[in-house]
Amino acid sequence: MTPDSDAALLAAVAEGRLEALRVLHHRHAPWLRARLARRCGDPDLVQSALQDTFVAVWQDAGRYRPSEGAAGAWLWTIAIRKLVSALRGRPAPVAAEAAVTESAEDLVLRAVEHGDLGTALNRLSPELRAAIRATVLDGLTVKEAARLLGVPEGTVKTRVMRAKAQLRELLT
Amino acid sequence: MEPTLTVRELTRRFGRRTALDRVSLEFGTGVTGLLGPNGAGKTTLIRILATTLAPDGGGVRAFGLDPADREQRRALRRRLGYLPQNPGVYAHFTAFELVEYVAILKEMNDRRARHDEVRRVLAEVDLGDRARTKVRRLSGGMRQRLALAQALLGDPDLIVLDEPTVGLDPEQRMRFRALLSRLGESRTVLLSTHQTEDVTTLCGRVVVLKAGSVVFEGGPGELAARAAGRVWLTTAPPAGTYWRTPDGRYRTLGDRPPEAVPGEPGVEDGYLLLLGAEGVPA
Amino acid sequence: MNGWHVPDDLRAAYLDGGLPEAAAMSVEVHVASCQGCQAAFPVQEEWLEESWAAIADVVDRPAPRPLTRGLTALGMPEHVAVFLAATPGLTRSWLLGVAGALGFAVAAAHAADRSMLVFLAVAPVLPLLGIAAAYGARVDALYEVASAAPISGGRVLLLRAMAVLVAALLVTGAATPALPAFTAAWLLPSLALTGAALALGPLLAPHRASALLAAGWLAAVPAGREAVFGAPAQAAYAMALIPFVYLGARRWNRL
Structure with missing residues (x-):
């Protein structure tokens, strides 16, 4: 473990060293911000989720286990949940979809050229894709995904089921 | 030197004891060292300059302000940093909380600005990573640095320090000197000390007090020069007080012992000779 | 990660939101664990410092008594x-x-x-x-x-x-x-x-x-x-x- 590795820095943060948190912030804030921005169109919410993320890291850095995966992935699990919390109480965020600028038609048109998983994913409707992204890629619970996407939990469940069925169909 | 601080005919008695006897001095930008044996009146002078003790006679002017007047005293306190001789602590506070408390006494009411300033002064004394440590768990040297940190709050123009180097190890003392000499570039810094080394390395000016009176005032070089022709090296132990030098000779102060050769006078020699009977048996 | 890194044009497309979902997902999964690709994200220094100052103010603020x-x-x-x-x-x-x-x-x-x-x-x-x-x-x-x-x-x-x-x-x-x-x-x-x-x-x-x-x-x-x-x-x-x-x-x- 080199002294400036993420794992070493997180260990230092767990000991209360502010400088280590600063290095982590400077290293990870730019890509976390971009990734959050793809899930929420409101820059203020993204900013506040990002701040909450590093505040949480300051408090919980001791919980990180290097054996359980890269620090970046761990940071993301915190960041996406902070975004969900930041969205709490907000009116149904159309913003969650706003980052997806491509129309479903464009996607489908481009997807027909290939027959792989990527194409299959791209051929899903934006709603189904968002549901898959939130639950599979971001690892959110149905409840959290519902808050992020601004739809009822039942809708998330149906969309995930429909997306999986469609993917299965497209891949066979 | 344009004086920023003048004291005139300053007198202070405690009961029948006269701690300061008509002391008149001028201080300007830079670091001035206050030397003297215990009971010479150093702390009394420091406390009067720090506005925590009123003189019985005479007066003080700092930046044109007269601390005898309540409003002017308050204005002066806004420009003052003070480290008392035995700085107390709230042991159950963290380092941060302690300095923050003093910052509030210094009217820093805006939280964000106050916190930034507390962090700044803690970093100045290398306690940045101890902000959260309870004061009771800090070592003596750390507590001394913490007390120094509070004296730097608000970047004061007049910094008055009573024996600030007590309890510091050599490395900390060196950093402390670096910090003070930097401050002394544009501020009036006054410190009392027992360490003639502090004076040699740090102070552009020295004041020696003895029994409530000023017995010397000038540069460290002048103080050392007082010992010219009074420092002797011998090969056999001389009469009186002496100490062995690393090269195996004996060093003594005062009249020339038989077969002695002159030694190089230092600030400490000048100081000891000034104190006369108290420091060196004649 | 097998020597593969996010190419500049892919990252640019990802940042302006024009990348198809599957590609975006693979970019995201890779970036989360690749220090080089993390560092390649554009940084607005002013934003970064301001963002850090806000965090430092929160985490470095002692819990009030x-x-x-x-x-x-x-x-x-x-x-x-x-x-x-x-x-x-x-x-x-x-x-x-x-x-x-x-x-x-x-x-x-x-x-x-x-x-x-x-x-x-x-x-x-x-x-x-x-x-x-x-x-x-x-x-x-x-x-x-x-x-x-x-x-x-x-x-x-x-x-x-x-x-x-x-x-x-x-x-x-x-x-x-x-x-x-x-x-x-x-x-x-x-x-x-x-x-x-x-x-x-x-x-x-x-x-x-x-x-x-x-x-x-x-x-x-x-x-x-x-x-x-x-x-x-x-x-x-x-x-x-x-x-x-x-x-x-x-x-x-x-x-």
């Missing part, structure tokens, strides 16, 4: 709350002492016939104990430092005394239901003694003034319940409060 938190929740300005939390007289040990003394007085009220007199005698002294420990060279370790600060000693003492008084009154009031009979007879003497201690401020150090008044009070109590707590006496306490409040206000304004 419980008392500070409580006082700010009640609407007190933050700096006053932080200041009051440093009152030596408001430590847990002082509050425990007050509670203990009250417990004793309540127990005495239940045990003896003359009962309430013990409680009534003890209750007004409790704020004095706090004031004695509130400010002064002997009780405040930072007294010498505080004396050189622009905030005046008189204001420090008054603020702290008020805080101690309120705390003592709350604790004493809370003990009242535990008594055999309701009484509020302690309240006015309590306020009058506190006021007197503060009014004596310019002449006597707080701990001396408090000791003197407490001794005087305890000496007066045996004169009997009617003499010390009757209506004429209560009226006298209320009257005495007027000059004390006046003196206090004057000192406050002069500070």
